[in-house]
Amino acid sequence: MARSGSRPSSGPPTLADVAERAGVSRQTVSNAVNNPDLLRADTLARVQTAITELGYLPNRAARSLRTRTSHLIGLRIQPAQEGTANATMDRFVHSLVETSKEAGYHVLLFTGDPADPLAGYDDLLRSTAVDAFVVTDTYLGNPQAGWLDQRRAPFVAFGRPWEATHGAHAWVDVDGAAGVALATQHLLDKGHTRVAWIGWRKDSPIGEDRRSGWVRAMHERGLPTTGLASRVEDTVVSGRSAAEVLLDEAEPTAFVCASDTLAVGVLHALHERGLRAGDDVAVVGFDDSQVAQVVRPGLSSVRQPLEQVAVEIVATLEGLLSHPPVPQAHGVLLEPTLEVRDSSGPVRG
Amino acid sequence: MARSGSRPSSGPPTLADVAERAGVSRQTVSNAVNNPDLLRADTLARVQTAITELGYLPNRAARSLRTRTSHLIGLRIQPAQEGTANATMDRFVHSLVETSKEAGYHVLLFTGDPADPLAGYDDLLRSTAVDAFVVTDTYLGNPQAGWLDQRRAPFVAFGRPWEATHGAHAWVDVDGAAGVALATQHLLDKGHTRVAWIGWRKDSPIGEDRRSGWVRAMHERGLPTTGLASRVEDTVVSGRSAAEVLLDEAEPTAFVCASDTLAVGVLHALHERGLRAGDDVAVVGFDDSQVAQVVRPGLSSVRQPLEQVAVEIVATLEGLLSHPPVPQAHGVLLEPTLEVRDSSGPVRG
DNA sequence: GTGAAAGCGCTAACAT
């Protein structure tokens, strides 16, 4: 590993250093690294020895300049939302970094002015800093996908394109409706019939999608949904207020929520009334956040397979970036799972 | 912004494109970007117009190759710990990305095999992929700092060097002892006298530091600490067990914990006994996690000024990376604050 | 104040 005294001392070893030490040309060293098959076995061995002895690793800037690829993936992160239980993004970032590494990519983070969704993308693109982007917030009206498409920038979205207007791009998403249906069926199986829904406002397609899972599961069992649903802001207090109204007006015995944040609000409302979550009224959240994992009673929650999302995204990215580009599956929809904890309680008669 | 048809069509515009359009040499364009002072006002204006029209931005690979700086900062992230309330790292990442951006740096993420703390650093260093690192886990016996020092790799640690063995490097940290003292004083001011401590095992210097804040605050008021402390693993169940033992054996009226995770365990123990957190027994955690913010009752917690930590780290980094390097302050210690919520309850007689 | 020449470290294309 240590540098031997062959060179003056400036910086890491280069191709030329390895070539000199191995007694071959620079190109042969390059081939040893990138196309080992081209070398004779003994030459390859000699070069590899020199590489190891010198601790050589190709200079990324030089390689990028030549190959026009940075092996960097750009990911825009938003400031964390405090006062909520939302944690999807952070878990996803970890998964993406892990998976990218295996594919030879690193993740470059950038922010994030919520008012200007395009900020950051443009600069990185024009300076050829990244090979591709992972776009995470494909909410309705978000111009990123269309804009990137138009710039012919390779990208994969975590989230379906909810608008039909733009040409379809590659995406990976989790089937929120299926997750909520899973949660609802779980409650119905336990004997509940009046299962309420607390979700987000109607302009959130993700929220509407999740809601549809609840509707579907209820209707499949011939149960009514009228008066059992509420659409609010994604905050704890909104969840709590919504739960109070529903408890007064519709007497549900169980709640399914679009987020853990809302579900925590429901837990608060129940406690306020002396009702025991899990025993008296069941609650299921969405995201399997740290909060769901540590509150008492444990909050049952729909868990997104973020590791798998990352794997699919990176696989899609690799196809997009390969030469020639491999045509990618239009989109990949993954199934979430249900983490059952005490808040959805014991089996009921 | 749009490309005009001056060039065949391949990729983003280069210096040469701008030079041609502005009717100057490539070098003059480079100067316009990097040393505007050298140009005559009218030339500068002409060049800048061409830059804007073409949407030119310097190619990062080329610039990196030439200047031997990538303007990238490496940050190693660990897989998130599920089942805990720990969230310091994620909040810090956001802050670091924001602050780095203002200084012209981007953050490059890498993992993270817990068994091999050096993994990742070496490759990025040898391939000159990053200019510097931010090292976050400076626990006792962590070889990263010493190793990076030896490699002459620029880095700043978030966390003090707890070992005296290695030469001192630049660091930024939060005064955990001061934070815990703050929490303890807050409880003492409310009339508590038997304030218990639940912290981490003795081999955690961070834990011992935080504990010392509790000891100091208690002794300052002439109060005993004997029998009031417990050292356990950082899990909810450990916090709960520790609380149960302390409640049985020492009858504390308040708890200060080394983490929100432990504090949540205390909340569970109290509930189990029909005791009301905040009313009957006060609890304060550490980290101001999402969990602290949404549980009921709201968990009072020590909050680390992570935005400020990021600012100090980036400032130190800039000094380290400037030419010639500006000698950096040995270390910067920042004061946490206390977020008071219902778990530390109303004023007591 | 501006331009010309050189070269950072690497790899693609060609020659041997």
Added chain:
DNA sequence: ATGTTAGCGCTTTCAC
């Protein structure tokens, strides 16, 4: 199977 040539886009000398 290996070596030679050229050039990616930029900035750092050094002339003018």
